[in-house]
Structures are given as structure tokens and as C-alpha cells.
Amino acid sequence: MRVILVAGTTRTAEIDGISAAGASRALLAHTPSADAEILAYGDTVRAPVTPVSPTGCPTPAAVTRAVRERLGFDLTVVDGGLARPTGAPTVSVGARPGRDIREPDPVPTAPGAFAAAREYGRKLPDDRIVVGETIPGGTTTALAVLRALGEDAVRTSSSLPENPVGLKSEVVADALAASDLDPGGGAHSPGPVLRAVGDPVLAVAAGLTAGALEAGTEVVLGGGTQLLAAAALVRHAGVPDRATLATTPYLAADVPGLGDAADGLELDLSVADPGFDAPDAGPLTAYADGVAKEGAGMGGALYLAAEAERLDEVTAATHAVLDRLGAGRAEADAETDAEESDGS
Numbered sequence: 001m002r003v004i005l006v007a008g009t010t011r012t013a014e015i016d017g018i019s020a021a022g023a024s025r026a027l028l029a030h031t032p033s034a035d036a037e038i039l040a041y042g043d044t045v046r047a048p049v050t051p052v053s054p055t056g057c058p059t060p061a062a063v064t065r066a067v068r069e070r071l072g073f074d075l076t077v078v079d080g081g082l083a084r085p086t087g088a089p090t091v092s093v094g095a096r097p098g099r100d101i102r103e104p105d106p107v108p109t110a111p112g113a114f115a116a117a118r119e120y121g122r123k124l125p126d127d128r129i130v131v132g133e134t135i136p137g138g139t140t141t142a143l144a145v146l147r148a149l150g151e152d153a154v155r156t157s158s159s160l161p162e163n164p165v166g167l168k169s170e171v172v173a174d175a176l177a178a179s180d181l182d183p184g185g186g187a188h189s190p191g192p193v194l195r196a197v198g199d200p201v202l203a204v205a206a207g208l209t210a211g212a213l214e215a216g217t218e219v220v221l222g223g224g225t226q227l228l229a230a231a232a233l234v235r236h237a238g239v240p241d242r243a244t245l246a247t248t249p250y251l252a253a254d255v256p257g258l259g260d261a262a263d264g265l266e267l268d269l270s271v272a273d274p275g276f277d278a279p280d281a282g283p284l285t286a287y288a289d290g291v292a293k294e295g296a297g298m299g300g301a302l303y304l305a306a307e308a309e310r311l312d313e314v315t316a317a318t319h320a321v322l323d324r325l326g327a328g329r330a331e332a333d334a335e336t337d338a339e340e341s342d343g344s
Contacts, residue, residue: 001304002074003064003130003222003297004208005039007032007090008081010098010106010199013137017167027051028136033086035061035134035296036077039068043324046087050325057286058322060298061134063274066317067301070310073130078117078208080135081109081200093117093207095200101144101175107198111191114207114233121211128218130246130304131209132297133226135201142229144172144197150184151232151265156225156255172197190233202226206233213241220244221267222300224251224293225258231265244268246303250276250293272302274314281315283322 012018013028027049034047038061044050051059068075077088081095093116099106139156146152156168176183179196186193194203205221209230212219221227224247231243245267252258252271262269275281277288287293305311 001128001130002076002124002126003068003132003300004076004078005036005132005134005297006078006080006201006205006208007036007086007134008079008095008097008199008201008204009083009135010081010137010141011100012098012140012171012199014100015137015167015171018137018140018171029083031059031136032134033082033084035059036086036088036090038062038065038325039075039296040077040088042069042321046085056283057291058283059296060292060294061296062321062325063314063318064132064297064301066314066321067305069321070313070317071304071308073304078204080113080133080204091120093120093204095204098141098199101141101197102171102178104178105195107195107200107203110194110198110200110203113200114191114194114203117204117207118211121208121217122215124212124215124217126217128220129212130220130222130297130300131205131227131230132222132300133201133205134296135199135226138199138201138226140168140171141197141199142202142226143168144175145193145202145229146232147172147183148176148181148186148193148197149232149236150187152183156229188236190237194233202230202233206230206237209243210234210237210239213239213243220246220300220303222246222297222303223295224248224299225255228261228265228267231267235265240266242266242268244270244303246270246272247299248287248294248302249273250287250290251299254290254293270303272299272306272311274302274305274311276315278315282319284315284318
């Protein structure tokens with residue numbers, strides 16, 4: 001079993017009030033690079049931060065890593081437009097960081113990245129893959145893509161407890177205007193839509209999924225409405241094969257009509273509950289309170305844990321990962337303090 005994490009960035013995330021996928025706006029660009037390292041090594045090795053939300057909710061990458069330590073699945077990280085270096089080994093398909101979608105032509109590498117990822121997906125030797133994503137601001141670009149394709153029956157989720165629906169709609173309207181696209185005007189044209197209003201992670205995730213399905217590989221989309229948008233792109237690319245959308249109960253509760261939207265795209269919907277609302281969940285209760293909800297392949301990892309009948313181990317396993325991450329942060333802070341003391 002292989003989990004493929006597509007990691008990248010869009011400057012759409014820098015719009016105030018759009019994303020909670022980082023402790024501050026200045027640190028958002030480091031989140032995907034750090035998430036990739038956590039999944040690969042169980043700790044950050046090059047990224048200068050461990051991703052948390054502004055309120056302290058830990059990155060979903062800690063959950064996915066915890067499941068990996070229990071189940072031992074293979075991991076591949078695909079560079080979907082990283083803006084900061086990562087210490088994780090990555091596969092390149094030509095994606096570059098996305099600009100703000102309110103600008104003209106914000107993702108010029110998207111069509112080429114989609115095509116290269118599609119070919120890569122066709123050549124994968126695995127019988128089944130789980131595709132996950134990490135990109136701050138990605139739910140807003142996903143909403144723009146869905147509207148451009150004419151698949152706007154469902155709203156996208158948010159890493160924030162209160163989904164900034166009005167702000168997202170304004171950003172999407174500005175993006176469509178900047179690209180001269182009407183809602184539905186990009187139907188059956190995934191490449192141009194991704195280039196005009198999307199992000200590089202969506203381009204790569206959709207391309208990977210399309211290619212893998214064409215090769216007869218079973219695909220689990222481990223995520224929420226961003227990967228729902230990826231599935232829409234796959235359908236508009238002319239690939240009819242069924243896939244599974246595996247997500248968390250926290251995202252499913254945030255998105256009315258998620259099941260109907262999945263049915264409309266011929267996706268099997270799976271929701272695995274790790275019990276983060278339990279008294280012993282500690283900082284993981286933030287997910288049940290509506291922070292983050294999904295990301296870094298967490299829904300897919302929980303799907304695998306449920307399939308292996310080990311879902312009840314996830315909370316304790318994630319606490320162990322968080323303890324390790326916390327110890328690493330404390331050590332880094334101590335080294336910084338020592339350097340500052342020596343230099344004084």
C-alpha cells in the first residue's frame with residue numbers, strides 16, 4: 001500500500017482570514033514542507049517549524065504519521081509546487097508554486113504538471129494508492145475550480161472553525177473575473193481551469209488520480225473537498241472509473257451535501273471516526289471542535305486504520321508523535337537560546 005502526499009503552495013493562502021494551516025501568515029509557506037518531513041521521518045528535519053493552527057491545533061500530518069508507524073505503508077511525496085525546501089525525498093512533475101488566483105494566469109505550470117502527473121500515475125506499480133494533499137489556502141482554489149467546471153453544488157470546507165464562506169466567494173468571483181471565465185465556462189477543460197483559477201497541488205493530485213485509474217489502479221482520495229475537486233477534474237478529463245473519497249467525520253459534518261456531491265462524481269464515500277472528541281484525546285479535541293478537520297492524507301490514513309481494525313490505536317499513536325515533535329521543538333528552542341547567549 002502506498003500513500004502519495006502532494007505538497008505545494010498557493011499565495012491565495014496569504015489572503016487574511018482564508019487559512020488556519022499555520023501558526024501565522026508568515027509561516028504558512030513552510031507547512032507543506034514540514035508536513036512532508038513529518039510523514040517521511042516522524043519529525044521535522046529541515047523545516048524551521050512544526051505546523052500548528054493559530055489556536056494550537058496540531059497538523060493532521062501527525063495523525064497520518066501515527067497510522068504509518070502502526071501499519072507501515074509506503075510513502076511517496078510529490079512536489080506539487082513547494083515554496084520552501086523540504087528534507088523529505090520528493091518526486092518532481094514540473095509544478096511550481098501558485099500565485100494568488102485573483103491575478104491573471106496564476107498557475108502557468110498547471111497543464112504541464114497535470115499531464116506529467118497523469119503519466120506518472122499510469123506507471124505506478126501499486127495495486128492501490130491513497131492520494132493526500134497539503135496546501136494552505138487550497139479549499140479556496142478548490143471552490144474556484146468547482147465553479148469554473150460548473151460543479152458548484154457543494155461548498156468547500158475550511159481549516160477554520162467558522163468557514164469564511166463570504167470571503168471565499170468574493171475571492172472566487174474576483175478570480176473568475178480576472179480569468180474571463182464564467183461559472184461552468186471551463187467544463188471539460190481541466191488544464192485551462194487549473195491554470196486560470198486553481199493551484200499546483202490540485203493539478204498534480206488530479207493528474208495522478210486520472211493516470212492511476214486509467215491503469216486499473218484502485219485509488220483512495222484521502223481528504224475532503226479539495227480532493228472532491230480533484231475528482232471533478234478527473235471526470236472532466238474524461239476518466240469515468242470509480243474511486244473512493246475517504247475523509248474525517250469533522251469535515252463531513254462541516255459540508256452539507258458531501259454525500260450527494262460524492263455520488264454525483266461516482267465516488268464511494270467513507271468516513272472513519274478516530275474518536276478525537278473523547279476525554280483522553282488531549283489537543284486532538286481541536287479537530288472535533290472544527291479546527292483543521294482534514295489534510296495531509298489524514299482521512300485516507302484513518303480509512304486504512306479502520307480497514308485494519310486498528311482505529312482505536314490512533315489517538316495514543318498520535319500522542320506519541322506529538323510528544324516527539326514537542327521534544328524536537330524544545331531542543332531547537334534551547335539551541336537558539338544558547339546561540340543567542342554565546343553571541344551576547
